[in-house]
Amino acid sequence: MSTLLNFIHDNLDMFYIVILSIFLGIEVISQVPSVLHTPLMSGANAIHGVIIIGAIIAIGETAPDNYPALIIGFLAVVVGTLNVVGGFVVTDRMLEMFKKRKPTTTKTSHNV
């Protein structure tokens, strides 16, 4: 019990971040139109790719001759980058198409 309390005390700011982020995430997402569910899911997917920073630190702290860890770390950075880069690019591609119809929308609303 005291270990847990100590841990919370030592990482208090982290706990604040976690709790506030939970509320923020809920607040930011409620009431999204279903049109945007796919791009939003894909965009959020890219954001959690920030895990790549952990992969960079993990491999960056590894001893240069520890080949098993280097190889695992290498793989971690590759898949992490896939998540980040692929996620953002694919989301952009989706949203680009939403933009295209804009001129038509304004034109028709003018006519009306």
Next chain:
Amino acid sequence: MYNLEASILSVCYLTGSVAFITGLKMLAHPDTARRGNQVAAGGMLIAIIATLVLYRSGGTHLHNYVWIAAALAIGAVIGTTAARKVQMTAMPELVSIFNGMGGLCAALISVIEFEHMAQASPVLHSLIIIAGLVIGSVSFSGSMVAYGKLSGKVKDHTFRGQHSFNLIVLALVLFGIVYLLCRNPGMPGSFVFYTLLALSVSYGVFFVLPIGGADMPVVISLLNACTGVATACGGFLYQNPVMLTGGILVGSAGMILTIIMCKAMNRSLTNVLVGSFGGETSNALPGTEEAHKQISISDAATAMAYAKKIMIVPGYGLAVAQAQNTCHELEKLLIEKGVEVKYAIHPVAGRMPGHMNVLLAEANVSYDLLLDMDQSNGEFSTTDVALILGANDVVNPAAENDPKSPIFGMKILDVGLSKMVVVNKRTMKPGYAGIQNQLFSQPNTNMLFGDAKDVLQKLITEIKGM
């Protein structure tokens, strides 16, 4: 110098976190979504570069830069190519793969950190590493199975005692976690750790395998949230605020998105996870041919050309046939002839919520022709022809009048209210959820068999020739 670098790094992480929050907020609104995605990507770039340049542990910079650079380059090239080349119809599959990669990344980090970890590490430090391993690998293998199912490579599998089996695997996972946390120095750790890895990977497989097709979007969203949590574990591990905010934001946002989707289908989350939608019923009535009447291309074309108002109900069949453009062409032709044409879009049409809107946007269909479910249901009674293109479950009346049906309770498009219903599909085979559709045997329904693109093309030719 050291302090300055650390301060700059903190500011960069702060910028990254703010960019994630702003980006996510903007992603939730149609007008700002694209910019939001770019803002989040910018924040990510800042955080990554700052880590590479400024991060220090115990006074020394990171090393192994060659390895890191090579990995970044390879990942970026593969990621960009895959994202650029993918067909819009295969989007949900790709999102699932990328999500799995994030989970795998989290699991691999835990493997490295476990090897680094001294036997005497604090229990909670170990707990974070193990949590990252378990959540990350469940998310990884679950997403891979989800990918397989969405692309049709993996079928739904249910076997007797599936749920008890899953519970046993889960119990073993929990046992492994407790063992690792409570073991005395000197007791074997690595073996249990890797067994735990294997168990978590198989749990992800068994957890997603029985979940039926139509529920996959919900599961993908849930797995997305899981990877977010795994990322947050990494944030705790490295005391890294940007990983923490990024991970938790996606975790909670993903959870909310999951619940919103469940609501759209009028299903509870437990129902989705335990109820194996469609899986059990897919074999129930596989080949039963219901009474249905067919219509010829020319009759359908005549009915459409002389209609006052037509509602097009696009489904995945349209997307598979890559017929969005042909459909847009038919729509333009009909509008030229003075017919009022609109699209009725069910929130879960396609393979993901909102997927159909993406597909139609790709074909340049004007946005104000697209009606959402409530709007369309108000207009079917004044519609002359409802043209259903490869949609099954979202127009199935069983959702409203058959309490035994697995989709009972889901809101559907009331196409039956229109004067005439023309259903285009390739065969009488049931749809993605594997459920027979009573709509097809209703008196005002006419079946128009064939590939969507082919049929639409023939309709266009026919109408032009009138």
